[in-house]
Amino acid sequence: MIGVGGINVKFEGELDDGFEEGFLTSFARRYLPDVFPRNGDPHVVVKRVKGEGFRVLNYLYDYNGVDEYLVESQVPEAYENEAPVFFLLQAVARAGAKTGRIFITDSVAVSDGRKGILFVGYPHTGKSTISTLSLSYGLTVLSTENTVVDAKSLRIVGGTTVLIYDPRIEDLYNVRLSYDSLTRSGYRVKEIDSEDRRKILGRVRINVIIILHSAFNCKGASFSPVKGRKVKKSLWYFSTALIKGVDYYEPQPLNMPVNEAMMKNLGEFLDRASRVKMYEAFGNHLDVFKKSLELIDYEV
Template sequence: MAGLSLLNTCIKVVHDRIRDLHSSLTTEFARRYLPRLDLVDQCINTNSVVYWVNGSGFQVLSELYSSISEDQYVVVGDLPYPYINESPVFFLLQVLARSLARNGYVVLTDSVSINLGSRNVLLLGYPHTGKSTITALAVSRGFKVYSTENTVVKVENGGLEIVAGTRVLVYDPRIRDLFRVRVESTSRTKHGYEVLDLELLNSDLKYPAVVDEVYLIYTSFNSRGFSGQPVKGRKVDKTIWYFATSLLKGLDYYSPRPLDTPIDEPVLRTLKQLLALFREKYNDKFHEVFGSPIEVFEGLIKS
């Protein structure tokens, strides 16, 4: 049976059109949310099995979770397609997030990671707080971007390592006039946002990359200035827990309903390692920042 593989994690998929499924996951739309997955003839380390029955739309018929064996899902539906049948992408993202967590990795949602020359910064931000705008500004200055939207990290060697992530950027084209910058695009969404496939700009990024600083972003086009303050105490745990478990707990809606996967022992062990690392390693390197996207971006460069 073929599988979808990332790092040492594999999702076995029983589907009579597995190559068509994999092809649909390599589209620009799917890669906005899913890291690039390899199609393998056989899973060496199987964490999940998806039994996929052809049909219309998409629905999860059953799910069976295990902390010592493979998770199993039975779904019925068509292949993913932008604007028509998007739910399979988000379902597989949830399955991938749980499978990775069982192997020591965390998928941080609503996150981007950027190399600012001598430093790698991880930006976290609730929806529509300016992460994509700041990322587009970084691209306009020639900085390299490790991930957009979803970042796969691992606690390793006393630090947080970026090991994979999505690399398709969706941004508001108004930034060209507002901030007088030039940013390329490879396509446009039906709602008018620009899309840039970063793999076409720099496909030679080297992973893993160690995170030097972490920022929680609050920006808007109507804001002015730049200010920041450290994230301390219980707020560290609450914030990181949110971004680390949003995919696992189905906080990002898709039709007919997202999964609510369990935080069982192997997943909890990974999350505890992440929280402990933030308390110990990043206690003075984790800040929340406020203001205008361009001024916050300039502030990050100078920090």
């Protein structure tokens, strides 16, 4: 059994080829928050039969509180068979919502040890660059792609720990970080989990939410407060996208139902998070980053 963002996943069936271990690789942990071997009662059961590619053959939601899936799949592998990782991310996001652990997609969480900033944004809006800048300026990165937040307290309780970043930032922003490997495209791969991260994980709350719109070819930074209906609309998108299958995988994401317990927890998250100051940020990565730190009184 493994834990993913605090959700226990039990694998059954044909597992002698390393199927379960495929969810512990660097590729899988780029998308799956805080993946570790774990004991306890399962929240999710995945029964697997061997096969080509990936298919969900059957599913049963909320059976004695557990979601069960029957899948046909090859071993999860980067570039070859990535769908099982995104399927599992969707499955644990649903199970998490039932327990009050909200999986926020397309997000980065950073902290100075006291306060937390949650950056959200669509692909290629600067999240990885913000993570890299945060590390270089001495902040702790709590998540790099998907963030787990407690619905009642807004504490950041989990997150992805593999950072993929563009090497161009080294010269553009004078950033020098050690890295562990390279992707096929030449991007840097860095493991960000650390003792400091584990010490503050689960203790730091979200104090500011920033919707990113940053790019290399921009200058300066402009922040606009998010108000009115757009606050909960934005929060709803980033907190339910994984559950509803907005994060696409082949052959197609499941259309997962939202039950009463999930809706209660999602509603509580929306109510509490909507009281947090939220901004849209436009401009150059470094300028946006520095201005974001001013919002939590962090001295660069």
